[in-house]
Amino acid sequence: MFIEPNIKNRKSGWIEVVCGSMFSGKTEELIRRLKRAQFSQHSVAIFKPATDNRYHESDIVSHDGVRIKSMAVAKAEDILNKTEDIDVVGIDEVQFFDMDIVKVVQELALKQTRVICAGLDMDFNKNGFGPMPELLAQADYVTKVHAICSVCGDMANYSYRKTASKETVVLGEKDVYEPRCRSCFERDDKKQGVIF
Ligand SMILES: [Zn+2]
Numbered sequence: 021m022f023i024e025p026n027i028k029n030r031k032s033g034w035i036e037v038v039c040g041s042m043f044s045g046k047t048e049e050l051i052r053r054l055k056r057a058q059f060s061q062h063s064v065a066i067f068k069p070a071t072d073n074r075y076h077e078s079d080i081v082s083h084d085g086v087r088i089k090s091m092a093v094a095k096a097e098d099i100l101n102k103t104e105d106i107d108v109v110g111i112d113e114v115q116f117f118d119m120d121i122v123k124v125v126q127e128l129a130l131k132q133t134r135v136i137c138a139g140l141d142m143d144f145n146k147n148g149f150g151p152m153p154e155l156l157a158q159a160d161y162v163t164k165v166h167a168i169c170s171v172c173g174d175m176a177n178y179s180y181r182k183t184a185s186k187e188t189v190v191l192g193e194k195d196v197y198e199p200r201c202r203s204c205f206e207r208d209d210k211k212q213g214v215i216f
Contacts, residue, residue, distance in 0.1 A: 022049075022163050024056065033133040034160040035125050037114075039141035039152065042179040043199045044167040047112055050138040054088055054110045057134070062107035066090045067099050069116040071191070096120040100127060107134065114139035115149040116189070122154050129160075143188050144181040144197070146205075167199030174201040180208070 025034065038049045054064045070092035079087045088110075093099055096117045103109050109128055114121060114137040125135045141156070141164070143149045156162055169176040176199035183196055190196055200208075 022053070022161065024053065025161075030132070033129040033131065033135060035129050035155075035158060036134070036136045036161040036163070037152075037155050037159040038136065038138040038163045038165060039156065040165040041142070041167050041177055041199050042140065042193075042197045044165045044176070046138040046140075046165055049163065049165055050110050050112055050136055051088070053136050054108060057108040058088065062134075063105060064088055064108040064110065065103065065106045066110040066112055067102075068092050068112045070094050096124045099124055103128065103133065109133050109135050111135065111137045112139075114155065115141075115152050117151060119151050119154065121151050122158060125155065126158060140179065142178065144179055144190075145188075146178060169201035169204050170198040171200060171204040174203075176201050178202070178205040180205050 022036075036053070038046050038053075040046050050066070054066065058064050066088055068090070077089065077091050079089055091102060093102070097120060099109065099111070111117075111121070111125070116139075121137075125137065128135045137155055137159075139152055139155075140149045141152050164177075167176040168174075170180075178200050179197045180200040181190065181197055183190070
């Protein structure tokens with residue numbers, strides 16, 4: 021269990037990264053941390069990459085009525101000028117931003133912002149996803165969460181794509197992906213002729 025460091029008496033903020041495969045509970049963990057920050061009187065906001073290049077704003081409302089402002093942004097720099105009065109910044113689906121996100125989170129942390137990023141550590145080929153390897157290297161705190169293998173029930177680290185597409189980004193949920201453990205991922209990937 022992640023224990024939040026105390027932001028009081030610190031000269032700078034810090035960077036937390038929550039990573040894992042699809043269906044591992046990354047976003048739930050991000051929201052859990054943001055809600056706790058809100059309960060302790062910090063201002064919080066969630067950002068995510070816009071899929072349609074348009075900025076839009078909405079609130080995420082959880083079961084207990086907590087509202088967190090959620091904003092979709094076209095590029096990483098957009099986060100900087102929307103966070104002047106925000107103590108704790110959450111960034112969901114962070115793997116879809118380009119490498120500029122690394123500079124942005126470092127700049128926020130230097131300005132005494134607590135930054136919590138959540139994203140896929142690996143793509144469907146088990147390669148580091150976009151800026152994630154660098155974000156994990158730069159982070160002060162890293163949490164890896166795990167899904168359950170949909171084949172055997174073991175702990176799962178990988179997002180297995182059920183379709184034949186070789187594109188890195190294919191949007192979809194349970195229709196396209198399922199979580200798999202190391203053994204179940206490799207067994208069926210070899211069947212499909214993927215060379216390791
Ligand atoms: Zn398995």
